[in-house]
Amino acid sequence: MQHDADRLRAKRARSLDQHQARQDQQAHQDLGFYQRLGLEMPESTTAADTFLISIYCERWTQADLDRGQFSQGEAVIEREAVDADELQRIAQDHGMDSPSASDPRHQPYLWFSSSTPREDREYFEEGVHKYYSLHIHEADGHRPQPTDWQRIADLIGVRFDHPLQPQGPAHETEGPDLCP
Structure with missing residues (x-):
């Protein structure tokens, strides 16, 4: 039972980390974000x-x-x-x-x-x-x-x-x- 709960917590933590990483990546790829700050958009990242x-x-x-x-x-x-x-x-x-x-x-x-x-x-x-x-x-x-x-x-x-x-x-x- 404890093992399943630990696995579920770890899976949730990984999911949240991945969600945050996707949001961070989207923010970096948002041209409007950089234009509002008066900056040039960085080169696109690859997978x-x-x-x-x-x-x-x-x-x-x-x-x-x-x-x-x-x-x-x-x-x-x-x-x-x-x-x-x-x-x-x-x-x-x-x-x-x-x-x-x-x-x-x-x-x-x-x-x-x-x-x-x-x-x-x-x-x-x-x-x-x-x-x-x-x-x-x-x-x-x-x-x-x-x-x-x-x-x-x-x-x-x-x-x-x-x-x-x-x-x-x-x-x-x-x-x-x-x-x-």
Whole structure:
């Protein structure tokens, strides 16, 4: 009961923070605001490093494990906009450690998940295994592309078996050529 109340308070606080941030951003983008003050409007801001995410939890009891199918799932976070720092924190808090595919080019949709159960009170007292999945609906205002998936994986510390190669110029290594 206390856990649900804490989660609800945290969700409300995040919602209020996001609402305030949207109001602040709108004030900064209001041309009339700057004209009334005799100032020039600053350059428009971009949605760089903004992610629209959801986190889902699968709850497995011993009976579920025996059956091979979980019976209870819930959305922990539902379509919430977060920045890169918050995405890193959320991924770490929920134990995200594996991608749903071996390559970020596997389209149209990927997600990240935890491969070990969260060791919380329910785990130790009731044997309930909770696994989480992170779904990215948008990256910087658009549906994620392979480069976005790679950037997100790098950001949260998850590795693809076949990652995208850096697109920068190839540099020769300095030093003597040791091959005859």
